[in-house]
Amino acid sequence: MSRADELRARYEAEMAVLELEDQLLAAKEDGDVSRDLKLELREARRVFREQRAGDAKASPDTIETTAAVEQPGGGN
Amino acid sequence: MSITASGLYGLTLEKQFIDTIGLSLESETAVKVLMVLDALTPNFDTHDFRADVTANEVSGTGYSAGGNTLTTTEITLSSGVLTYDGADVAWPTSTISNAMAAVGYFARGGADTADELMFLSDFVTQASSSGGTFTIQWAAAGIFTVDYTP
Numbered sequence: 001m002s003r004a005d006e007l008r009a010r011y012e013a014e015m016a017v018l019e020l021e022d023q024l025l026a027a028k029e030d031g032d033v034s035r036d037l038k039l040e041l042r043e044a045r046r047v048f049r050e051q052r053a054g055d056a057k058a059s060p061d062t063i064e065t066t067a068a069v070e071q072p073g074g075g076n
Numbered sequence: 077m078s079i080t081a082s083g084l085y086g087l088t089l090e091k092q093f094i095d096t097i098g099l100s101l102e103s104e105t106a107v108k109v110l111m112v113l114d115a116l117t118p119n120f121d122t123h124d125f126r127a128d129v130t131a132n133e134v135s136g137t138g139y140s141a142g143g144n145t146l147t148t149t150e151i152t153l154s155s156g157v158l159t160y161d162g163a164d165v166a167w168p169t170s171t172i173s174n175a176m177a178a179v180g181y182f183a184r185g186g187a188d189t190a191d192e193l194m195f196l197s198d199f200v201t202q203a204s205s206s207g208g209t210f211t212i213q214w215a216a217a218g219i220f221t222v223d224y225t226p
Contacts, residue, residue, distance in 0.1 A: 021148040021163060028104060038150045042161060042218070049164075049216040056164065056213035057205055060178060060197035063082045063220035 013048040020044050078114050079177045084220060085193040087124040088182075097192060099182045101160060102149045107194070108183040109165045109212065110134075110143030114176040118196050126181050126191035138170030139210075142188075146180060156225030161218035166211040174202040178212050180219070195220055 001009070020041040027033040053059070091097045099106045116132035123129070126142075133141060149162040165178070180194040197219065203210070 024148050024150065025104065028102075033102075033150075035152070038152045039154060041148070041150060042152045042154075042159060045161060045214075045218075046216045049213055052213060053216075056211040058175060058178070058199040058203040058210075058212045060082065060199050060212070060215065062215040062217040063084060063195055063197060064223070065084060065220065066223045066226045068226055 010048075010051050013044070013051050016044045017041070017048045079112070079116055079118060079196070079198050081118075082177070082196055082198040083118065083120040084195050085123060086121050088192040088194050091192065097182065099184075101194070102151055104147055104149065105145060106182055106184075107146040107149060107162070107180060108143050108191075109146050109178050109180050110141075111139075111172070111175040111212075112177050112179055112196075113174055114202060116177070118177075120196075123193055126179075126188040126193060128193065129179055130188050134172050134175045136170060136172040137207075138167050138205075139172050142183065143179075145183075156223060158222040158224060159218040160220050161214060164211055164213045166209050167205070168209045169207060170205050170210045171207055172210050173204045175199065175204065175210070176202050 020037070023037060024033065024041055027037060088097070101107060110129070111134045112129050112132045113134055116129055135141070144165050144167065146162040146165060152159045152161070176199055178197045178199070182192045182194065184190045
C-alpha cells in the first residue's frame with residue numbers, strides 16, 4: 001500500500017467513526033439507540049484504532065474481565 | 077507504591093448490580109476520565125470514590141483537575157462479550173508529565189468524595205506531552221470487556 005493509499009484509508013476510517021458518533025449522539029437524544037448502530041461504531045473504532053496504533057501518547061490495553069459461573073454443587 | 081495492573085473497581089461494580097448508582101455508563105455527561113501518576117497504589121477492592129485517587133492526579137498546562145468527559149459511550153454485546161467503549165480522550169495544547177494511568181469515574185458535579193470510581197487503565201509506561209496534544213487512544217477492543225460466557 002502506498003503512503004497515499006495509507007493516508008486515504010486512515011482518513012476514511014476516522015470519518016467513518018466521526019459519522020457514526022454523530023449518529024449515536026442523535027439517537028441518544030431521541031432515546032432510540034439501536035444495537036446495530038452501536039455494533040457498527042464498535043467495529044469502526046476497532047478499524048480506526050488499529051490503523052492509528054502507536055500515534056497516541058497513551059494506548060492502554062483493554063481491561064478484560066471474565067464473569068465466571070461456578071458449577072452448582074449437587075444436593076442429597 | 078505503583079500502578080501494576082488495570083481493573084474495574086469492585087465496590088462500584090457491586091453498586092451497579094444492585095442498582096444504587098443511578099447513573100448510566102452510556103451517559104454523555106456523567107462519565108469522566110482523569111489521569112494519575114505512578115505514585116498511586118490502586119486497590120480495586122477498597123477504593124470507591126475519586127477522593128481515593130485525587131492526591132495522585134496529574135497536573136499541568138491544559139489539564140483541569142477531574143479530567144475530561146468521556147463521550148459517545150456505548151455498551152455492546154457480541155459473541156458472549158460485553159464491551160464498554162467511548163471516544164478517545166484528548167488534552168490539546170497541554171504540558172502533562174508522567175501520566176501512568178487513566179481513571180474512569182462517575183462525575184456528580186460536586187465533591188470528589190461522591191464520585192464513584194469505575195475503572196483504571198494502566199498505560200504501562202509513563203506518558204507526557206509538552207505543548208502538544210495528549211491523547212489516550214483506547215484499545216481497538218474497547219475500554220473494558222466482560223466475558224459473560226466463559
